Amino acid sequence: TAIVLGNERYGISRPFYEHGFDRVSVPMLGAADSLNVAISASVLLYEARAQKNGW
Numbered sequence: 001t002a003i004v005l006g007n008e009r010y011g012i013s014r015p016f017y018e019h020g021f022d023r024v025s026v027p028m029l030g031a032a033d034s035l036n037v038a039i040s041a042s043v044l045l046y047e048a049r050a051q052k053n054g055w
Contacts, residue, residue, distance in 0.1 A: 003041075
C-alpha cells in the first residue's frame with residue numbers, strides 16, 4: 001500500500017492520475033474549503049489505522 005499526497009496548489013502529478021489509482025477526499029464542514037497537506041495526511045492516516053484496528 002502506498003499513500004501519495006500532492007502539494008496544496010497542484011495536487012499529485014499527472015502519471016498518478018493516469019494509472020487510475022483510488023482517490024479519497026476529506027469531507028469538509030464549515031467555512032474552510034481546504035486543508036494543508038500535513039493535516040490531510042494526519043486525517044487520512046488516523047482513519048486508515050482506525051479502520052484497520054477497528055477503533
